[in-house]
Amino acid sequence: MTKVLLIEDDGETAEEITAELAERGFEVEWSANGREGLDKARNLRPDAMIVDRLLPGMDGLSVIETLRKEQVRTPVLVLSALGAVDDRVRGLRMGGDDYLTKPFAVVELIARIEALLRRPVESRETLLRVGQLELDLIERSARRGDRVIDLLPREFRLLEYMMRRSDQLLTRAMLLEEVWNYKFVPATNLVDVHMGRLRHKVDGPDETPMIQNVRGAGFILRAAS
Amino acid sequence: MAVDFMQRHPNTMGQWQFIRSNSFRWALAVAGVLAVFMIALFGFIYVKIDNYLIERTDRMLGRQIAFMATLPMERQLNAIEDHLRQDSRGVQFAGVFGSDGRRLAGNMERLPAGLKIDAPAQSVTAARVDQPDHNHSVRAIAKRMPNGNVLAIARNVDETKEISHVVGEALAFGLLPAFIICLLAGAWLSVRAQRQVEEVNQRVQRIIAGDLRERLPYRDGSEPFSKLAVIVNGMLDEMETMINALAGVGNDIAHDLRTPLTRARLALERGRTHATSLEQLQTVADKAIAGIDQSLTIITALLRLAEIENSRRSAGFGIVRLHEMLREVCDIYEPIAENKNIALTVHAEHELNVRGDRDLLIEAVTNLVDNAIKFTPEGGKVDIELLRNGNETVIRIVDTGSGITAEERDAVLRRFYRSDKMRNTPGVGLGLNLVAAIVKLHGFRLTIHPGAGCRVEIACPDPEA
Numbered sequence: 037m038t039k040v041l042l043i044e045d046d047g048e049t050a051e052e053i054t055a056e057l058a059e060r061g062f063e064v065e066w067s068a069n070g071r072e073g074l075d076k077a078r079n080l081r082p083d084a085m086i087v088d089r090l091l092p093g094m095d096g097l098s099v100i101e102t103l104r105k106e107q108v109r110t111p112v113l114v115l116s117a118l119g120a121v122d123d124r125v126r127g128l129r130m131g132g133d134d135y136l137t138k139p140f141a142v143v144e145l146i147a148r149i150e151a152l153l154r155r156p157v158e159s160r161e162t163l164l165r166v167g168q169l170e171l172d173l174i175e176r177s178a179r180r181g182d183r184v185i186d187l188l189p190r191e192f193r194l195l196e197y198m199m200r201r202s203d204q205l206l207t208r209a210m211l212l213e214e215v216w217n218y219k220f221v222p223a224t225n226l227v228d229v230h231m232g233r234l235r236h237k238v239d240g241p242d243e244t245p246m247i248q249n250v251r252g253a254g255f256i257l258r259a260a261s
Numbered sequence: 262m263a264v265d266f267m268q269r270h271p272n273t274m275g276q277w278q279f280i281r282s283n284s285f286r287w288a289l290a291v292a293g294v295l296a297v298f299m300i301a302l303f304g305f306i307y308v309k310i311d312n313y314l315i316e317r318t319d320r321m322l323g324r325q326i327a328f329m330a331t332l333p334m335e336r337q338l339n340a341i342e343d344h345l346r347q348d349s350r351g352v353q354f355a356g357v358f359g360s361d362g363r364r365l366a367g368n369m370e371r372l373p374a375g376l377k378i379d380a381p382a383q384s385v386t387a388a389r390v391d392q393p394d395h396n397h398s399v400r401a402i403a404k405r406m407p408n409g410n411v412l413a414i415a416r417n418v419d420e421t422k423e424i425s426h427v428v429g430e431a432l433a434f435g436l437l438p439a440f441i442i443c444l445l446a447g448a449w450l451s452v453r454a455q456r457q458v459e460e461v462n463q464r465v466q467r468i469i470a471g472d473l474r475e476r477l478p479y480r481d482g483s484e485p486f487s488k489l490a491v492i493v494n495g496m497l498d499e500m501e502t503m504i505n506a507l508a509g510v511g512n513d514i515a516h517d518l519r520t521p522l523t524r525a526r527l528a529l530e531r532g533r534t535h536a537t538s539l540e541q542l543q544t545v546a547d548k549a550i551a552g553i554d555q556s557l558t559i560i561t562a563l564l565r566l567a568e569i570e571n572s573r574r575s576a577g578f579g580i581v582r583l584h585e586m587l588r589e590v591c592d593i594y595e596p597i598a599e600n601k602n603i604a605l606t607v608h609a610e611h612e613l614n615v616r617g618d619r620d621l622l623i624e625a626v627t628n629l630v631d632n633a634i635k636f637t638p639e640g641g642k643v644d645i646e647l648l649r650n651g652n653e654t655v656i657r658i659v660d661t662g663s664g665i666t667a668e669e670r671d672a673v674l675r676r677f678y679r680s681d682k683m684r685n686t687p688g689v690g691l692g693l694n695l696v697a698a699i700v701k702l703h704g705f706r707l708t709i710h711p712g713a714g715c716r717v718e719i720a721c722p723d724p725e726a
Binding site for chain 1: 547550557561565592593594596597600620623624627628631
């Protein structure tokens with residue numbers, strides 16, 4: 037069972053997160069203060085951690101920094117009420133792997149934790165394959181079965197990102213950050229428009245859709261059964 | 262501290278404070294310096310006059326003795342008699358003494374002790390024949406005649422003492438009033454300064470109490486105190502504007518947050534009472550979440566705005582390749598423009614770079630392009646241009662929308678301003694504020710041209726060489 041350590045001082049928030057994670061089959065260990073959390077991180081060896089930035093006892097970033105100095109590589113998702121871009125950059129520099137600003141949607145949190153747990157290994161593969169869908173990174177070509185898909189560079193980039201994370205829920209914020217490198221949320225629903233275009237090309241009229249829209253959450257690329 | 266003191270002792274302009282006051286001390290110091298200076302001046306005048314009189318006396322004595330020495334014995338005695346007779350004031354001394362020191366003629370009792378013969382005039386004391394016991398201070402000169410007699414002439418210099426007396430009197434008469442006038446002037450200045458400070462204090466107290474329209478008093482701009490008051494008033498003007506603007510923003514925020522929150526609340530309340538199935542409850546929850554999300558978006562945008570406005574980080578600046586950046590923005594927005602059947606094009610003939618924060622500049626341009634697409638009707642055109650204008654690099658975004666009027670132009674830079682035609686377009690009305698803040702942070706210039714077809718420019722002046 038996947039073990040997640042949650043270090044969060046607000047009991048109610050922690051309760052919600054714990055319940056949600058437990059429902060999805062995670063084993064959650066909760067700690068309400070930084071020092072205790074650090075001890076648990078050392079002893080329990082969790083698979084992933086969710087760390088709030090402002091904690092009693094010891095600041096969340098210090099906890100992460102200490103662990104990183106001890107060569108603990110557990111993926112960490114930093115939670116913070118400080119939404120500023122600079123704080124985010126600091127959080128990531130201190131050894132956090134991802135950063136989520138409070139308040140957040142629970143699906144966003146789950147999606148990011150799962151993404152951290154299933155981080156794609158930096159593969160040297162030049163051909164990505166999900167079901168019948170193939171992406172040649174050298175020729176920069178895509179095909180679904182026998183059908184050649186003509187992609188624009190920006191569509192190629194998006195599809196590559198999704199294929200490396202197939203069967204994972206990818207939220208709009210994750211796509212904005214990772215694919216377009218946006219550090220802010222634009223006014224227009226950029227992601228949906230781009231995704232609509234890509235889906236139009238990937239899923240032909242009489243094919244089983246591979247790109248699925250999860251309402252209110254994001255998108256998943258799945259092999260068509 | 263000073264204000265605090267005044268506050269606790271509002272009406273203690275007592276003697277102690279008066280004497281302690283800075284301007285009074287200054288006046289005292291000035292009066293002291295004036296006195297020392299006047300005494301030195303009078304001393305100088307005294308010494309100069311004294312020297313002059315002695316010199317004049319000496320010259321006269323020299324001439325007389327030279328003249329008398331040339332006369333034969335008898336004529337010499339007569340000349341002495343004449344000389345003394347003409348001296349109505351009785352200041353002249355003269356005498357001829359034999360080689361044994363016996364007086365032969367003149368009114369000098371004896372040859373003055375210590376008088377060097379055949380030497381220049383000297384200061385000695387001499388006595389008259391009629392008052393042998395009274396010694397007068399004199400300048401005297403003596404000459405030995407060929408026959409062995411000694412001829413001596415002297416002149417009383419007691420009058421220099423009189424002069425010093427006169428000088429001293431003049432000093433007393435001149436110095437004392439000057440000193441008093443000085444002190445009075447100091448006292449007046451001191452009281453005046455105290456009054457000014459007191460008045461300023463009262464007004465400041467009113468400002469602290471919340472009357473933001475109060476200003477400091479001033480007479481004319483040339484006086485230092487008035488100058489200071491004018492400067493402080495300028496600062497108060499600026500602060501008043503800012504505080505009023507802030508209050509306005511506060512109201513706007515409250516209004517804009519309240520609207521979606523009210524919707525969320527209503528939805529929840531209605532759902533709680535009327536929902537009969539899980540589906541209905543979920544619809545209600547979705548509505549509520551949407552309302553809350555909109556409130557959060559506003560808060561996020563405000564925080565972001567504050568972050569940019571307060572940021573002083575030019576340290577993170579680097580070279581931004583604008584032509585590439587604009588192509589990137591265009592690439593991202595192309596599908597959105599296409600969906601609306603709008604032609605989005607980049608016109609960048611030159612490769613132009615500026616110093617700045619790439620992420621922030623992308624955010625600014627994205628906002629402008631986003632706006633342009635939003636307010637351009639279907640079938641229209643949005644152009645992103647990169648050009649040189651004089652010594653500026655200009656990013657220009659032109660659309661074929663309805664544009665904005667000159668009156669609206671200033672308003673759109675205000676927080677939360679959304680013209681009536683925007684009311685139904687999603688957004689929080691902070692986009693242009695963000696752009697303005699980013700542009701300001703970079704030291705660039707944002708221009709919005711009124712008229713049909715909105716034309717927005719970010720002008721980046723070349724750094725001074």
